[in-house]
Amino acid sequence: MNDPYAPLPDAELARLALRDERAFEALVTRHAPGVHRLAAVTVGPGAADDVVQEVFIAVHRHLKSFRHDAAFSTWLHRVTLNACHKALAARQSLPLAEGPEPAAPHDPARAGEQAQVRERLSRALATLPREQREAIALRELSGLDYAEIAQITGAELGTVKSRIARARAALREWLLAAGVTP
Numbered sequence: 001m002n003d004p005y006a007p008l009p010d011a012e013l014a015r016l017a018l019r020d021e022r023a024f025e026a027l028v029t030r031h032a033p034g035v036h037r038l039a040a041v042t043v044g045p046g047a048a049d050d051v052v053q054e055v056f057i058a059v060h061r062h063l064k065s066f067r068h069d070a071a072f073s074t075w076l077h078r079v080t081l082n083a084c085h086k087a088l089a090a091r092q093s094l095p096l097a098e099g100p101e102p103a104a105p106h107d108p109a110r111a112g113e114q115a116q117v118r119e120r121l122s123r124a125l126a127t128l129p130r131e132q133r134e135a136i137a138l139r140e141l142s143g144l145d146y147a148e149i150a151q152i153t154g155a156e157l158g159t160v161k162s163r164i165a166r167a168r169a170a171l172r173e174w175l176l177a178a179g180v181t182p
Helices: 010-017 021-043 045-065 072-089 108-127 130-141 146-153 157-178
Strands: none
Touching: 010 021, 010 130, 021 045, 021 072, 021 130, 045 072, 072 146, 108 130, 108 157, 130 146, 130 157, 146 157
């Protein structure tokens, strides 16, 4: 069956989602994987599903307040970070040590290696200050450009660039010390 919403840009789909539940479902389907990736890095894989649910409840509730003066994805990333901060405040800790399991590994040996690398990367990310972890996640996992990250975080463009550079350097150093080589 052909998805009538697939060719629509996010802004138009968001407008339709105000009055059409199927359009809202299409919006969720389109953006849930990215929201989950960002949440998993920020609050840990175990809590990411709850954050995703909270994000889309908030989106549904506040979609009418989306002003369309920024990209929908920028607004959604801000909503996601807010939900992540709320979840972190509620539990006062950040267990990023456990990595997500591979979906369907074809090579068990390679899957084990990938799980070890993911676990080490999660531990490395947990060592970063929150601002650096958010910036690197928005850049590397969500694929946002520096200007979008600045808009989402409220930081200056130069600050975003330096946070990402520092995060990359710290991750590289930590991973090399842990025996992970590029």
